[in-house]
Amino acid sequence: MAEVKRVIWIVLDSVGIGELPDADKFGDVGSNTLCNTAKAVGGLKIPNMVQLGIGNIAGITGIEKCEQPKGCYGRLAEISNGKDTTIGHWEMTGIYSPDPFPVYPDGFPQEVIEPFIKETGVSGILGNIPASGTEIIKQLGEEHIRTGKPIIYTSGDSVFQIAAHEDVIPVERLYELCHTARRILTGKHAVARVIARPFTGENGVYTRTPNRRDFSLKPSTDNILCRVQDKGLSVIGVGKIEDIFAGVGIGEATHTKDNQDGIDVTLRYMKQENEGIIYTNLVEFDSAWGHRNDVKGYARGLEEFDARLPEIFAAMRKDDMLIITADHGCDPTTPSTDHSREYVPLLMYGEALNKNVDLGTGKTYANIAQTIADIFGTEPTTIGESYAKKILKNESDNRKNG
Structure with a gap:
């Protein structure tokens, strides 16, 4: 050959x-x-x-x-x-x-969210719903900037996504949040990917940046x-x-x-x-x-x-x-x-x-x-x-x- x-x-x-x-x-x-x-x-x-x-x-x-x-x-x-x-x-x-990864059409349960808040030290979260990434930052971007709380959302896929403005939660800190989420999301909650979704902009006009990172199961x-x-x-x-x-x-x-x-x-x-x-x-x-x-x-x-x-x-x-x-x-x-x-x-x-x-x-x-x-x-x-x-x-x- x-x-x-x-x-x-x-x-x-x-x-x-x-x-x-x-x-x-x-x-x-x-x-x-x-x-x-x-x-x-x-x-x-x-x-x-x-x-x-x-x-x-x-x-x-x-x-x-x-x-x-x-x-x-x-x-x-x-x-x-x-x-x-x-x-x-x-x-x-x-x-x-053979087995599908877990999905969350109703958002993530408190047994996931509570340890995430505790272990990351954030003051709380926004969202926790299935959503389009561009739409949810339009809806919650201003509140996120005002409160500093990260935006958590999912989709029809097995993903735990964290959106944050780069001036509010710097990219490296966002990656730290994702590492913590990845550590928590095991067993029955072992989602395929935790995704960092950084964005920039102001006055309700936001743009997702190329600093996205995916934290997958091994x-x-x-x-x-x-x-x-x-x-x-x-x-x-x-x-x-x-x-x-x-x-x-x-x-x-x-x-x-x-x-x-x-x-x-x-x-x-x-x-x-x-x-x-x-x-x-x-x-x-x-x-x-x-x-x-x-x-x-x-x-x-x-x-x-x-x-x-x-x-x-x-x-x-x-x-x-x-x-x-x-x-x-x-x-x-x-x-x-x-x-x-x-x-x-x-x-x-x-x-x-x-x-x-x-x-x-x-x-x-x-x-x-x-x-x-x-x-x-x-x-x-x-x-x-x-x-x-x-x-x-x-x-x-x-x-x-x-």
Whole structure:
């Protein structure tokens, strides 16, 4: 087989491609983040992903098909019990999560809030309800500034979020509050993530800053990131990857402020001498557009990402493999502002890979992990099916194409 020495793994956070068979159990019937967005704006200009085969994936409508895609393409289902960032990313690295993380549609109970107040020393809290992050700081921002009390809120996901004005509660102090909350939120209250949500502004006009941090539960070390590290290869996290995995399996990491910054940082790492994995999360699809039902913003973000792909192609070495996928859906065209239970796209590309390979529908996001395990010769992950034999050129292909 042809040799791959580095994987550039890009997660388009929330770019799902259609409801899973069990979407009704999650309230997500009709969700299709990519196709509904394309339909709502009269079509998307994403020619580079079209060339990779995104329009050829089973179930995709409203996206141009390519007669001879230069990539391998398919879709993946989720077998874990959830539809959030943590479970999605963990599954694609080979971790199965049969039990959902706890959610709090009525806010957090006093058995969580009381120790939080006591251990942090804050004078009290505001909120403690499910809410949109931008809306709750509009509603409670002035009271927060006046009282100094942090704003606590959640969503349809398993998250404990703390919003605070940077001039009222400095960022480092906010991180301390999050560390305390993370320590408290264990056992039956072991939420997937505690999130710091700093903001700035005045007179009711507030803006969330790039100093967001996620404090996740620690995943099992039984995942492809740890296996690759154990082989002496590098695992580099870009964006919130380090936070999602609580640093487990990540050797080097750079946090980013938006999608464009995430692509810039990825390109910077690609131009360095390294072997292993560069693992990137582009969060704005989810945080800036999906959760806010901003259809035009979502469409623009997809087109802006696509426009940067030629730079990524140009930076790829002969032994690089590019993976483009997602972790769940967040359809901006539906009334819900929460994540949606969807298939995710899988695009794979590189000089060492065959072209125009239809991978069909995979049973689990972990097919990515198993493929990487095969490529790097690590122990197989506990779940997932490898595509290595389908996608890698064999020696006769190499001679033929050489």
